[in-house]
Each structure stands twice: as structure tokens, then as C-alpha cells.
Amino acid sequence: MTRxxxxxxxxxxxxxxxxxxxxxxxxxxxxPRDSIYQLPVQLTDHARxxxxxxxxxxxxxxxxxxxxxxxxxxxxxxxSGRAIEKQLTPxxxxxxxxxxxxxxxxxxxxxxxxxxxxxxxxxxxxWTLASPPAGEVREVAGVLGIRYRPLADGEFxxxxxxxxxxxxxxxxxxxxxxxxxxxxxFVAVVKQALR
Amino acid sequence: xxxxxALTLAAAFAVSGIGGNxxxxxxxxxxxxxxxxxxxVPGNVTLAPFAMMKRPVTNGEFLEFVKANPQxxxxxVATVMAEPRxxxxxxxxxxxxxxxxxxxxxxxxxxxxxxxxxAQGARLPTWNEWEYAAAADETRRDARRDPVWRxxxxxxxxxxxxxxxxxxxLQTPNAYGIQDLHGLVWEWTDDxxxxxxxADNRNQGDPDNARFCGAGALSMDDRxxxxxxxxxxxxxxxxxxxxxxxxxxxxxxxxx
Numbered sequence: 001m002t003r004x005x006x007x008x009x010x011x012x013x014x015x016x017x018x019x020x021x022x023x024x025x026x027x028x029x030x031x032p033r034d035s036i037y038q039l040p041v042q043l044t045d046h047a048r049x050x051x052x053x054x055x056x057x058x059x060x061x062x063x064x065x066x067x068x069x070x071x072x073x074x075x076x077x078x079x080s081g082r083a084i085e086k087q088l089t090p091x092x093x094x095x096x097x098x099x100x101x102x103x104x105x106x107x108x109x110x111x112x113x114x115x116x117x118x119x120x121x122x123x124x125x126x127w128t129l130a131s132p133p134a135g136e137v138r139e140v141a142g143v144l145g146i147r148y149r150p151l152a153d154g155e156f157x158x159x160x161x162x163x164x165x166x167x168x169x170x171x172x173x174x175x176x177x178x179x180x181x182x183x184x185x186f187v188a189v190v191k192q193a194l195r
Numbered sequence: 196x197x198x199x200x201a202l203t204l205a206a207a208f209a210v211s212g213i214g215g216n217x218x219x220x221x222x223x224x225x226x227x228x229x230x231x232x233x234x235x236v237p238g239n240v241t242l243a244p245f246a247m248m249k250r251p252v253t254n255g256e257f258l259e260f261v262k263a264n265p266q267x268x269x270x271x272v273a274t275v276m277a278e279p280r281x282x283x284x285x286x287x288x289x290x291x292x293x294x295x296x297x298x299x300x301x302x303x304x305x306x307x308x309x310x311x312x313x314a315q316g317a318r319l320p321t322w323n324e325w326e327y328a329a330a331a332d333e334t335r336r337d338a339r340r341d342p343v344w345r346x347x348x349x350x351x352x353x354x355x356x357x358x359x360x361x362x363x364x365l366q367t368p369n370a371y372g373i374q375d376l377h378g379l380v381w382e383w384t385d386d387x388x389x390x391x392x393x394a395d396n397r398n399q400g401d402p403d404n405a406r407f408c409g410a411g412a413l414s415m416d417d418r419x420x421x422x423x424x425x426x427x428x429x430x431x432x433x434x435x436x437x438x439x440x441x442x443x444x445x446x447x448x449x450x451x
Contacts, residue, residue: 038273141388142305142435143275149389152235157391171275 028057035169036063036143043101043130046113056128057169060193061097064162065146067104068112069154076178077160078120081127083180084162087187092194098127101140103148103156105131145174164190219246220372221450227327230339230423231390240323247320247328248445250364250374251382252311254285255296257303260311262289267307276306278436297362299380299443305435308383312446319385320447322430326423329376331369339420348422351378360441377422380443381429390431 031037037054044050062084066077081098088096102108113129116122122129132140141148148158164173164186172193175186224244261267261282268288269281284302286292303311305319312318320328332338339345361379368374376382433442 033272034274036275038275138386138388139306139309139435145434147388147391147431149386149391159391 031057032168032170034171036163036165036171037169039139039143041132041136041140043128043132044105044110045128045130046110046117046124048110053130053132054169056097056099058167059095059097060164060166060172060190061099062162062164062190063099063101063144064160065103065141065144065148065158066100067102067156068108068116069104070156077162078116078122079180080160080162080175080178080182083182084187084190085126087182088191088194092191093126095194096126096190100127100129101144102129102131103137103141103146103158104150105134105137107154162186164193166193218249219448220249221246222324222328222371225327227323227330229323229326230420231322231326231427242323242327244450245320245324245447246450247324247371247373247447248317249368249372251299251380251443251445252308253296253363254291254294254298254300257282257300257311258285258289258291258296260314264310264314267310272307274436276436277304278438280438281307281436283438284440295362297364298360299363299375301360301380301440301443302438303383303442303444304438305383305387305433308444309385311444315446317446317448319383319444321386322384322390324447325376325382325384328369328371328373329423331371331373333367334370336370345420345422348377352422352425380441381426381439383442383444384430387430387433388435390427392428392431 031054035057037052037057039053041053042050043053062081064077064081077100081100085093085096085098102113108131113131116129117124117127137148144161144163146159146161148156150156159176160178161174161176163171164175165171173186173189175183177183177186222242222245224242226239226241228238229240265271266273267277269277269283269285270288272281280302281304282288282302284294286294309319330337330339332341332344335341363379364374366374366378369376429442433439
């Protein structure tokens with residue numbers, strides 16, 4: 001009987017840890033139900049690593065979407081991330097990650113993503129530029145609350161947002177104010193998350 | 196009690212026998228004038244042949260899915276993929292209660308609807324596919340110019356939405372053999388989040404307030420097609436985890 005209970009308990013533990021099992025070490029506690037990393041998606045980043053995005057767990061992050069060939073708002077997303085970083089102390093900055101996920105995975109290869117890291121002089125240790133598989137872009141957009149439509153000429157019509165998540169991927173705040181002057185209220189929540 | 200249960204089960208099977216799980220109608224591809232007019236897509240849209248479920252997915256069918264995929268139970272689902280009202284009309288996480296098996300399932304998020312279709316080897320229909328199928332009446336593949344038909348569809352939208360939903364599959368099939376595209380529930384489309392309608396027109400042309408990137412604005416090509424206009428307005432206001440008491444779905448598949 002005790003033996004049976006043990007087996008059942010082990011089974012239940014295994015089930016509980018399944019959503020995060022592919023990406024995180026077995027020692028990590030299960031992801032909370034309201035974590036964006038509950039969405040099972042693999043990202044391929046600018047350093048050619050393909051991993052479940054739950055590896056992003058562990059520190060607060062700003063998460064947004066973009067595509068490298070964008071002529072209009074997307075360069076602004078990089079500016080927006082930098083503008084928020086600029087409001088932080090060096091110690092705070094080191095604790096925050098910025099993740100930009102492509103809505104154009106077919107063209108945004110690791111090389112294309114790396115080019116943006118280099119051209120915009122982004123710190124590859126803090127910034128992650130990555131592409132999901134082509135069929136899963138709308139799911140990533142779904143958890144981030146971003147809308148988009150591919151246009152006939154290869155551009156995208158899209159909304160822009162930076163979403164602040166805590167170390168476990170829980171959404172704390174979002175801003176749609178793009179550009180060099182970030183929303184002070186949003187910055188305040190970012191600073192609080194980094195305490 | 197037992198006989199009531201038996202009767203309920205019999206009724207559920209009878210319904211699923213008529214238009215059950217996986218019962219699809221085949222639609223030919225073709226060129227189609229959408230009521231939506233995009234700057235970057237002049238003229239008609241072209242559709243490849245596809246198959247679409249003859250009626251929306253029911254509570255009974257969705258319950259089977261939830262039992263087989265317990266991560267989609269309302270008490271276990273990732274809340275980034277389904278808001279708190281998800282399946283809240285059921286008596287329990289795996290129990291319908293007052294919700295009847297043959298009624299279309301509602302209170303389902305886009306993520307849950309997509310997962311259901313994926314489990315059937317299918318997907319949600321695109322907006323264009325849905326609009327194409329829904330342009331038909333009982334005899335014509337495109338009845339949209341008929342004011343009588345338009346009136347009939349619009350009458351449904353003016354009915355109060357707090358009464359119990361009829362069961363799925365009661366209405367006469369359209370020219371493709373598909374039922375309930377109008378007059379029962381609203382339905383998710385795979386690309387619902389590509390419908391970008393700025394809630395505030397005053398923002399247009401002001402780059403500081405631009406919600407969307409540059410080109411590709413959406414306008415209504417057919418301003419008298421209120422039924423489509425309302426669907427677009429509704430879908431464009433939703434986020435992927437959202438659910439409502441009148442929003443369900445059906446699945447579609449590519450055809451070779």
C-alpha cells in the first residue's frame with residue numbers, strides 16, 4: 001500500500017513538472033500557471049542556440065516582438081528597450097534581460113538576428129534576439145497580447161509592446177509607448193521588479 | 196436517474212451521428228471578394244480547397260478532449276492561455292452539469308480552440324475561409340447581395356444573448372452542407388489577431404499614437420455587410436486567452 005502510494009506520488013510529481021521539463025533542470029520548481037513560459041515553444045537565438053524559451057526563466061525580462069527587415073516601428077522597439085535600460089543603474093541593468101522575438105522566422109535566421117545585435121551595438125549577454133518556428137508565431141503573439149498581419153510585400157502590420165515578466169515569466173506590466181521617452185510608470189515597475 | 200442518463204447519452208450519440216466529431220464538408224477553392232479591403236491586397240483573395248466542420252464543436256466533444264488532455268481542464272490550464280471564465284459554464288472541470296452535450300461549446304480561448312483542432316489533425320479556419328463559407332445560403336454559394344438574406348442574418352444579432360443556446364446542427368445546411376455559421380455563436384478564426392482595427396480613428400496619421408506599423412490599413416469594402424462587420428469588430432477586440440458566453444469554434448483542414 002505504502003509502495004503504491006509512493007509510486008502514485010512520484011507519478012503526480014512527474015506530471016506536475018511536465019510543462020517545464022524539456023527546458024529546465026529537474027530541480028526547478030514547476031512553472032506557475034500564469035507564466036508565459038507555459039506556452040511550449042522553442043526559440044532559435046542570435047547565437048544559434050535552439051531551446052525551449054523556459055530557459056529565459058531566472059531573471060526579470062522585457063519581452064517584445066519585431067522583425068529585422070522592418071522599416072518603421074521595429075527599430076523603435078530596440079530604441080524603447082534601450083531607453084528603459086538607460087533609466088536603470090548599472091546594477092539594475094545587469095539584472096534585467098531584454099528579449100525580442102521575431103514575427104518573421106523565415107527570414108530572421110540567427111545570422112540576420114546577429115546582424116541587428118552588431119549594428120545596434122546590443123550587449124548579447126543581456127539582449128536575446130530569437131525566432132520561434134514559423135507555425136508558432138501567433139501563439140507567442142497570443143501570450144504577449146500582440147496583433148500582426150503579414151503584408152503582401154513582406155512587411156508586417158503589427159502592434160508594438162514591451163511586456164515585463166518576473167523571473168518565473170509572470171506578466172507584471174506592459175507598455176505600448178515606443179521610442180526614446182519611456183512611460184515613467186512602466187519604468188517604476190521595472191525598477192521595482194529588479195529590487 | 197439511470198434512465199435520464201441513458202436518454203441523455205442516447206441523444207448525445209444521435210446528434211454526434213448526424214454531424215459528429217470530425218464530420219467535415221469539402222469546399223472548392225476559388226477566388227473570392229472579401230468584405231474586408233486591405234491596401235496591400237487589391238481585388239479578390241484566392242483560396243485553396245479546404246474542409247470545414249459541418250457544425251461548431253459541442254460541449255460533449257470538448258469534454259472528451261479535456262478528459263483526454265487534462266492540461267486543458269479549467270482547474271489546470273495555464274492561465275496565460277485561458278482566462279478565468281474558461282469553461283466556467285460547466286458544473287466542474289470534467290463535468291457538464293446544466294451545459295448540454297449537444298450545445299456548441301463556448302467560453303473557450305483561442306489557445307484551447309487551436310489545441311482542440313490540432314488534436315484532430317486539423318486547425319482553426321482562417322478568416323477568409325470562414326467568410327467564404329459563411330457567404331452561402333441554403334442554395335447559393337454567394338448570397339451576400341440578397342437583402343432578404345442579410346436581414347435574416349441580422350435578425351439573430353438583435354436577439355438578446357442571455358437565453359440558453361440551442362443545440363448545434365439544427366439549422367438548414369448551406370450550399371456547402373455547413374450549418375450554424377450564422378445564428379448560433381460567434382467563432383474563432385486562426386488569424387483573428389491579424390484583424391487590426393484601430394479603436395480610435397483620431398489616432399490615424401499621428402505617429403506618436405500609431406498603434407500599428409505603417410501600411411496595410413483595413414477598411415470595409417462592403418459597408419452594408421453589417422453581419423461581417425460585427426464579426427470583425429468582435430474578433431479584433433479579443434486577446435488569445437479571452438473567452439465569452441457566445442464565442443465557440445469549428446475546425447478546418449487543408450485538402451490535397
